[in-house]
Amino acid sequence: MGKTLKNIKFSVLDLAPIPEGSNATQAFQHSLDLAQHVEKWGFHRYWVAEHHSMPGIASSATAVLIGFLAAGTTTLKIGSGGIMLPNHAPLLIAEQFGTLNAMYPGRVDLGLGRAPGSDQLTAKALRRDMQSGDDFPQLLEELRSYFSEAEKPVRAIPGEGQDIPIYLLGSSGFSARLAGQLGLPFAFASHFSPENTLPALKLYRETFQPSDVLEKPYVMVGMNVTAAEDDAKAQWLATSQQQAFLSLIRRTPSQLKPPVESMNSIWNSYEKMIVEQQLQTAAIGSQDTVRQKLQSFLEVTDADEFILNTHVFDHNERLRSYEIVSQLNQ
Structure with a gap:
């Protein structure tokens, strides 16, 4: 018998969205409120993502936000989904975490991810000397060395000797292969790179080598989920995320826009095709509709954990979406 939604873990991916008319202070309070609610609803972990120079995303100082969320919760695992390691000196990340x-x-x-999480100009402002991410394996090795207790000339204090779980994130086969070779858990960004999901998971499982961390592969997949009382309302709420993806395609990132009755007057046919392609794995609808979509994706990916992103304009609607989804996992 295959897995069901009750057999796997549900977690949260939060971009700390800043809706139009709001600000970062409110975004952080909403993230904390969401974290406190999902902790009560039985979600396993809560990750925030590093993005830069984006008016609608407040999670750029990722480690700082993690500390704020951890202070306001008690049992929920809090982490990064992810830290873009090439943006930082590994020693700094070892000390922060x-x-x-x-x-x-x-x-x-x-x-940990290997993309800049920004455009090239922002990447340069972050003092990244290398743009391709090809040295990610070396940066990862250096970072892991700081957590070890082996003798070394430079030490991470705090950090040294701590057992901090490391997850590799990816939207292609690069990190999938690396995670497999190192025997680390792997999280795939199906929420924005759906076409690469199955090839990357196959590569991860085929290259997996048991390690001190894991005896067998552990797969997380990201999914966009918008749940509401009925399909029509959920589709309406989801137009905010569609507009957010559209703004990225146009290279005009903005604060999160309110939902609209129709996207037809906002995007052209080509833009619609691109946005829908990126969001093809999204689960949007009533609880039954979302259940069917999540179960189908679980059967295809054989994931061990779903990490779910609900990117809607109204905070109370975001809470309600996660509450509806939580009932599928109980």
Whole structure:
């Protein structure tokens, strides 16, 4: 018998959205409120993502936000989904997450990606000398060395000797292969790179080598989910995320826009095709509709965990969406 939604973990991916007319202070309060609610509803972990120079996303100082969320919750695992390692000196990340784990022992995850999480000009402003991400394996090795207790000339204090779970994130086969070779858990960005999902998961499982961390592969997949009382309302709410993707395609990122009755006057046919292609795995609808979509995706991916992103304009509607989804996992 295959897995069902009750056999896997449900988690949250939060971009700390800033809706039109709002600000970062409100975004952080909404993220904390969401974290407190999903902790009560039985979600497993809560990750925030590093993005830069985006008016609608407030999670750029990812480690700082993780500390804020961890302080306001008690049992929920809090982490990064992810830290874009090429943006940072590995020692700095070891110290930051060593500090977080010392404050909140056993509750901190370190999810790592190799993309800049921004455009090239912003990447340069972050003092990235290398643009391709090809040295990600070396950066990862350096980072992991700081958590070890082996003798070394430079030490991460706090950080050294701490057992902080590391997850590799990816939207292609590069990190899938690396995660498999190192025996690390792998999280795939199906929520914006759906066409690469199955090839990457296949590569991860085929290249997996048991390690001190894992005996067998562990797969997380990201999904966009908008749940509401009925399909029509959910489709309406989801137009905010469609507009957010459209703004990225046009290279005019903006604050999160309110939902609209129809997207037809906003995008052209080519833009519609691109946005719908990127959002093809999204689960949008009533609880029954979302259940069917999630179960179908579970059967295709054989995932161990879903990490769900609900990117809607109204905070109370975002809470309600996660509450509806939580009932599928109980």
